[in-house]
Amino acid sequence: MAASRQRFVLPGFGISLGFTLAYLGIIVLIPLAAAFLKASGMGWPAFARAAFSPRVLAAYRLSFFCSLAAAAVNAVFGLIVAWVLVRYPFPGRRLVDALVDLPFALPTAVAGIALTALYAPTGWLGHWLEPLGIHVAFTRLGVFVALTFIGLPFVVRTVQPVLQELEPELEEASATLGANRWQTIRRVLLPEILPPLLTGFALAFARALGEYGSVVFISGNMPMKTEIVPLLIITKLEQYDYAGATAIAVVMLVASFLLLLLLNLLQKRTHRFYRA
Amino acid sequence: MAGPASTLLAAGAPPRTAAHRATQDPAWLRWALIGTAIVFLGFFLFLPLVAVFAEGLAHGLRTYLASFREPDALAAIRLTLLTAGIAVPANLVFGVAAAWCITKFPFRGKSLLITLIDLPFAVSPVISGLIYVLVFGARGWFGSWFLDHNIAIIFAVPGIVLATIFVTFPFIARELIPLMQAQGSDEEMTAVTLGAGGWQIFWRVTLPNIKWGLLYGVILCNARAMGEFGAVSVVSGHIRGETNTMPLHVEILYNEYNFAAAFAVASLLALLALVTLALKTFVEWRSQQLGRT
Numbered sequence: 001m002a003a004s005r006q007r008f009v010l011p012g013f014g015i016s017l018g019f020t021l022a023y024l025g026i027i028v029l030i031p032l033a034a035a036f037l038k039a040s041g042m043g044w045p046a047f048a049r050a051a052f053s054p055r056v057l058a059a060y061r062l063s064f065f066c067s068l069a070a071a072a073v074n075a076v077f078g079l080i081v082a083w084v085l086v087r088y089p090f091p092g093r094r095l096v097d098a099l100v101d102l103p104f105a106l107p108t109a110v111a112g113i114a115l116t117a118l119y120a121p122t123g124w125l126g127h128w129l130e131p132l133g134i135h136v137a138f139t140r141l142g143v144f145v146a147l148t149f150i151g152l153p154f155v156v157r158t159v160q161p162v163l164q165e166l167e168p169e170l171e172e173a174s175a176t177l178g179a180n181r182w183q184t185i186r187r188v189l190l191p192e193i194l195p196p197l198l199t200g201f202a203l204a205f206a207r208a209l210g211e212y213g214s215v216v217f218i219s220g221n222m223p224m225k226t227e228i229v230p231l232l233i234i235t236k237l238e239q240y241d242y243a244g245a246t247a248i249a250v251v252m253l254v255a256s257f258l259l260l261l262l263l264n265l266l267q268k269r270t271h272r273f274y275r276a
Numbered sequence: 277m278a279g280p281a282s283t284l285l286a287a288g289a290p291p292r293t294a295a296h297r298a299t300q301d302p303a304w305l306r307w308a309l310i311g312t313a314i315v316f317l318g319f320f321l322f323l324p325l326v327a328v329f330a331e332g333l334a335h336g337l338r339t340y341l342a343s344f345r346e347p348d349a350l351a352a353i354r355l356t357l358l359t360a361g362i363a364v365p366a367n368l369v370f371g372v373a374a375a376w377c378i379t380k381f382p383f384r385g386k387s388l389l390i391t392l393i394d395l396p397f398a399v400s401p402v403i404s405g406l407i408y409v410l411v412f413g414a415r416g417w418f419g420s421w422f423l424d425h426n427i428a429i430i431f432a433v434p435g436i437v438l439a440t441i442f443v444t445f446p447f448i449a450r451e452l453i454p455l456m457q458a459q460g461s462d463e464e465m466t467a468v469t470l471g472a473g474g475w476q477i478f479w480r481v482t483l484p485n486i487k488w489g490l491l492y493g494v495i496l497c498n499a500r501a502m503g504e505f506g507a508v509s510v511v512s513g514h515i516r517g518e519t520n521t522m523p524l525h526v527e528i529l530y531n532e533y534n535f536a537a538a539f540a541v542a543s544l545l546a547l548l549a550l551v552t553l554a555l556k557t558f559v560e561w562r563s564q565q566l567g568r569t
Contacts (some may be wrong), residue, residue: 011474016377023370084313088306102321105549107503109523110542114324116486117331139455149320210400212506218383230402249403256398264353
């Protein structure tokens with residue numbers, strides 16, 4: 001009853017929904033459908049040849065494992081950063097807090113050349129690491145470094161608000177009941193932090209899988225070794241192999257959509273968790 | 277942290293120090309964690325940022341400034357401003373319309389619509405460019421029609437604008453939807469009973485309520501629009517002075533080993549990022565203040 005009255009009272013339903021759907025269709029849905037239609041027109045053998053050749057498989061492996069490693073490192077250090085920002089007052093905290101979002105704001109190409117300059121054999125960090133036998137620029141380690149940079153804010157920004165909302169009474173009650181600090185952290189804090197931590201991890205991982213700009217400069221782009229999936233798509237396009245590029249893109253799109261679905265489920269669980 | 281709880285405890289029976297000892301970490305651990313966080317952020321955030329400016333200024337201020345007087349650099353700056361100038365308002369109108377129908381009216385399939393709006397965030401920038409090549413490219417769906425009418429989309433400015441709109445698509449909508457959901461529509465309902473028309477309600481009631489959230493979305497959307505690299509790189513065709521945005525210009529200079537100029541133009545983009553962060557922090561602080569009063 002209230003719902004139908006609301007629909008009636010406020011103006012602009014038809015025009016705003018119509019515009020939203022039209023804009024969504026033209027900008028997002030039709031172009032995305034084009035990729036799937038193009039791939040389905042290829043026929044399975046041609047699709048499999050393009051999307052699962054050894055060179056492409058090597059790229060999937062590289063993108064997958066480097067993204068996973070970068071997201072894992074960000075989960076650990078992101079949690080520490082979020083904890084420190086919420087719990088410990090220290091000089092310059094607000095500045096550090098604002099700077100955490102830099103990877104969101106800095107264009108990826110700028111991040112890419114800056115990281116390459118730092119880790120190149122003559123760079124500020126590179127000339128310390130090279131004598132130790134650690135080669136970062138133009139290796140897989142470089143891909144990992146770039147992906148860590150662009151995934152950095154996700155875990156911090158998903159864990160931080162949850163930590164902020166957490167009432168100190170919880171920990172105090174736990175301490176009153178005789179738990180030591182470690183027990184309180186494991187039994188009281190961790191169950192609260194785990195869902196946002198997982199969400200942040202998944203977001204960082206998803207972002208890293210598709211990342212292009214920050215990686216191409218530092219990775220060296222050697223086929224079978226340091227060639228990420230998005231770069232392979234660009235290479236195919238430059239050879240006018242549109243079908244090949246689309247086949248790889250469709251595999252990536254399916255992977256990202258599955259990840260998005262997983263994230264939605266994760267977030268629904270989190271909400272239920274809070275309501276309970 | 278001395279929250280309200282510990283103040284209460286101090287006034288009550290248990291001594292303050294006991295409560296603190298139970299929930300506060302020892303000083304060594306505190307400083308170890310702060311140190312770890314600072315070192316991590318130092319290596320991954322601070323150093324890259326400093327490196328951009330240091331490399332840009334490595335050959336002196338004169339070379340640095342000369343990089344901006346290049347006609348190609350100026351053309352790239354102009355194109356970047358033009359692209360953001362179209363993409364941000366387009367997504368602004370969309371964001372307001374989407375948030376209005378989603379938060380003010382009940383209808384079926386709403387959560388699906390919200391998921392679809394978020395979709396571009398899940399798509400790799402390179403693929404965002406590729407799908408437009410498939411639709412508008414010479415061999416694409418509508419490619420021959422546009423070719424016949426002498427309209428260039430791919431390897432031209434319209435393609436760059438479209439790809440930029442795609443990657444910045446969700447920014448403003450996803451900022452407004454939760455905000456307007458939380459605010460409800462009581463004030464708009466009151467305005468209707470008082471006889472206000474649709475646009476009057478929007479300008480006088482809704483807009484003042486959402487202006488900080490809107491600004492927040494615009495700032496983030498603009499930063500991404502000006503800095504987008506992967507999607508734009510696919511559709512631009514890299515024609516110097518014509519279809520190069522600032523990030524693409526940086527890439528070209530860098531690949532030509534013209535590092536000083538590459539980092540000079542990059543430092544301008546880094547400056548944009550810093551301004552974005554400062555504005556964002558200000559808006560957050562401002563809306564927090566408003567929320568408190």
